[in-house]
Amino acid sequence: MIRLTDLHVTFNRxxxxxxxxxxxxxxxxxxxxxxxxxxxxxxxxxxxxxxxxGDDLPEKGTISIDNKDVTSLASWQRASxxxxxxxxxxxxxxxxxTIEENLALxxxxxxxxxxxxxxxxxxRDLFRTQLSRLKLGLEDRLHSPIGLLSxxxxxxxxxxxxxxxxxxxxxxxxxxxxxxxxxxxxIVELTREIVVENHLTALMVTHSMHQAxxxxxxxxxxxxxxxxxxxxxxxxxxxxxxxxLDLFHKASGLELDDDSLLLS
Amino acid sequence: MxxxxxxxxxxxxxxxxxxxxxxxxxxxxxxFPDLTVDGSFPLGSAVCAILIVSGANPWIAxxxxxxxxxxxxxxxxxxxxxxxxxxxxxxxxxxxALYSINLRVMGxxxxxxxxxxxxFTPIENLPYPHLYTMSLAMLGVTSIVLVLLYWFLSSxxxxxxxxxGANMRMAKAQGVSVNKQILFGLALxxxxxxxxxxxxxxxxxxxxxxxxVGTIIMGLAAVIVGEAFFNPKVILTALIACVMGSxxxxxxxxxxxxxxxxxxxxxxxxxxxxxxxxxxxITPRLRAKIxxxxxxxxxx
Ligand SMILES: Nc1ncnc2c1ncn2[C@@H]1O[C@H](COP(=O)(O)OP(=O)(O)O)[C@@H](O)[C@H]1O
Ligand SMILES: [Mg+2]
Numbered sequence: 001m002i003r004l005t006d007l008h009v010t011f012n013r014x015x016x017x018x019x020x021x022x023x024x025x026x027x028x029x030x031x032x033x034x035x036x037x038x039x040x041x042x043x044x045x046x047x048x049x050x051x052x053x054g055d056d057l058p059e060k061g062t063i064s065i066d067n068k069d070v071t072s073l074a075s076w077q078r079a080s081x082x083x084x085x086x087x088x089x090x091x092x093x094x095x096x097x098t099i100e101e102n103l104a105l106x107x108x109x110x111x112x113x114x115x116x117x118x119x120x121x122x123x124r125d126l127f128r129t130q131l132s133r134l135k136l137g138l139e140d141r142l143h144s145p146i147g148l149l150s151x152x153x154x155x156x157x158x159x160x161x162x163x164x165x166x167x168x169x170x171x172x173x174x175x176x177x178x179x180x181x182x183x184x185x186x187i188v189e190l191t192r193e194i195v196v197e198n199h200l201t202a203l204m205v206t207h208s209m210h211q212a213x214x215x216x217x218x219x220x221x222x223x224x225x226x227x228x229x230x231x232x233x234x235x236x237x238x239x240x241x242x243x244x245l246d247l248f249h250k251a252s253g254l255e256l257d258d259d260s261l262l263l264s
Numbered sequence: 265m266x267x268x269x270x271x272x273x274x275x276x277x278x279x280x281x282x283x284x285x286x287x288x289x290x291x292x293x294x295x296f297p298d299l300t301v302d303g304s305f306p307l308g309s310a311v312c313a314i315l316i317v318s319g320a321n322p323w324i325a326x327x328x329x330x331x332x333x334x335x336x337x338x339x340x341x342x343x344x345x346x347x348x349x350x351x352x353x354x355x356x357x358x359x360x361a362l363y364s365i366n367l368r369v370m371g372x373x374x375x376x377x378x379x380x381x382x383x384f385t386p387i388e389n390l391p392y393p394h395l396y397t398m399s400l401a402m403l404g405v406t407s408i409v410l411v412l413l414y415w416f417l418s419s420x421x422x423x424x425x426x427x428x429g430a431n432m433r434m435a436k437a438q439g440v441s442v443n444k445q446i447l448f449g450l451a452l453x454x455x456x457x458x459x460x461x462x463x464x465x466x467x468x469x470x471x472x473x474x475x476x477v478g479t480i481i482m483g484l485a486a487v488i489v490g491e492a493f494f495n496p497k498v499i500l501t502a503l504i505a506c507v508m509g510s511x512x513x514x515x516x517x518x519x520x521x522x523x524x525x526x527x528x529x530x531x532x533x534x535x536x537x538x539x540x541x542x543x544x545x546i547t548p549r550l551r552a553k554i555x556x557x558x559x560x561x562x563x564x
Contacts, residue, residue: 053437055433055436074436074441075436076435076436076437076438076439076440076441076442077439077441079436079437079438079440084437086433086437090431091431091433091434092434092437093431093434094426094427094430094431094434094435095431096430097423097426097427097430098498101423101426104420104423105423105424105435105438105440106438108420108423108424108439109438109439110439113419113421113423113424113440114419114420114421115416115419115420115421116420117418117419117420118418118419118420118422118423119418145497
């Protein structure tokens with residue numbers, strides 16, 4: 001489904017600020033995989049997702065989706081393969097467009113945009129049905145600018161936007177990090193439902209090790225731009241946070257206490 | 265201010281409403297501060313005037329002016345997105361170059377259109393007072409452009425353009441080719457401004473190389489004054505607000521210059537404009553402060 005081969009990403013190359021964010025990441029993600037990505041601050045998690053989506057360009061390595069090489073495609077061209085939800089609730093929606101306009105924008109993702117009206121009755125009906133599942137009352141606020149919504153509400157709308165078009169892959173970058181615990185739990189549950197319903201292949205960056213073991217079928221840890229471990233199936237069953245730390249220790253030869261990872 | 269001055273201000277205000285919509289498109293919708301308009305307004309006048317005096321059909325001349333403006337806007341956008349040059353600098357370059365180009369187009373610094381056949385000739389020949397018919401004609405043109413622009417901005421393509429200016433990263437994630445939006449958006453914006461230039465030349469009866477100076481300020485003044493008054497939340501009111509802002513701006517300007525007790529003369533125009541725009545820019549802050557004050561008053 002997704003194949004990343006020996007990806008290298010370096011920022012500010014050739015300057016004093018040079019930063020090797022990814023140093024040879026190779027990954028094979030099967031259709032329907034739900035991959036949780038963990039790692040300390042600056043490990044390269046966001047860069048991995050950004051490279052998959054085309055925001056960061058690799059200097060070496062290839063990316064293919066469904067056996068199609070997408071390495072040289074710009075991010076907007078990859079939008080028909082990958083839907084995204086960003087960490088910052090402000091990033092994934094347009095504050096001064098209304099809720100329905102944001103959804104309409106997502107409705108034509110991956111399609112040719114025409115001169116037809118972006119919004120019509122059918123769209124609004126669909127949006128209302130989709131929004132009503134959130135039970136946030138947003139279906140009655142289609143005309144409100146989305147900037148008036150709380151962070152959690154905006155993330156929820158972002159998730160709906162991700163699946164308005166038939167979509168295969170969803171990339172979530174710490175999309176609950178900016179939310180309070182209760183809202184975060186709601187968004188995580190919503191994410192799980194949406195991934196299952198739409199048979200999506202998911203990559204989710206999380207800062208919670210518990211979540212990384214509970215959610216999905218596969219857990220990947222990055223450290224300094226490399227994959228330190230990648231567990232799934234039987235190997236992953238019964239793993240605890242302590243085991244994860246132990247795995248990390250063995251793989252990287254470094255000590256890492258739970259707190260520093262959880263808090264970072 | 266007498267009736268002639270009043271109607272004159274309305275007519276010019278409506279005409280600059282086209283510039284205002286162009287500026288709204290670049291500055292506000294695409295978030296691309298574009299100074300090209302100072303060159304594309306006289307470009308529109310120049311292209312239209314030279315074609316008319318060479319005997320071309322005035323409609324074709326006007327259409328050619330729009331195309332020329334679109335090319336100018338496209339070039340600014342191309343310099344900016346293709347070569348990653350700061351928008352202000354890219355547009356300054358084009359604006360600067362357009363001065364020479366406009367002189368080349370006209371072949372001389374000034375072209376008179378008196379007695380030539382323009383798109384307004386049929387209206388001037390009507391047996392009604394020129395004063396009203398010209399304003400009505402301008403109202404017609406500006407309204408048609410406003411409706412077309414509104415229709416475009418509410419379409420799927422238009423929504424993609426608005427998203428590009430509002431949140432580029434999100435627009436890309438939704439599959440919008442943001443560079444194309446900027447290229448087309450700036451072409452559209454400068455096409456509108458060139459249309460205004462062409463209409464200006466035809467209604468005032470001349471084209472002059474220096475007539476573009478300050479176009480960007482007029483456009484911005486209209487947008488900002490409109491926003492201060494209408495506080496628009498949706499695209500239709502934003503469009504109407506900037507046209508109203510333009511009319512209002514020209515009315516206040518005419519009043520200020522004609523009120524003898526104020527003692528302004530024509531050369532004080534820039535000062536009057538700056539003061540007016542300044543007030544309009546401060547108004548929203550002031551409004552917020554007053555609301556703040558009221559609510560804290562209510563809570564205590
Ligand atoms: N656009 C950028 N320019 C320069 N350095 C960057 C950029 N993006 C990320 N980095 C650096 O690359 C490293 C990996 O960053 P990132 O992928 O964001 O880490 P994280 O795992 O915390 O998401 C960090 O050291 C970060 O400072
Ligand atoms: Mg990150």
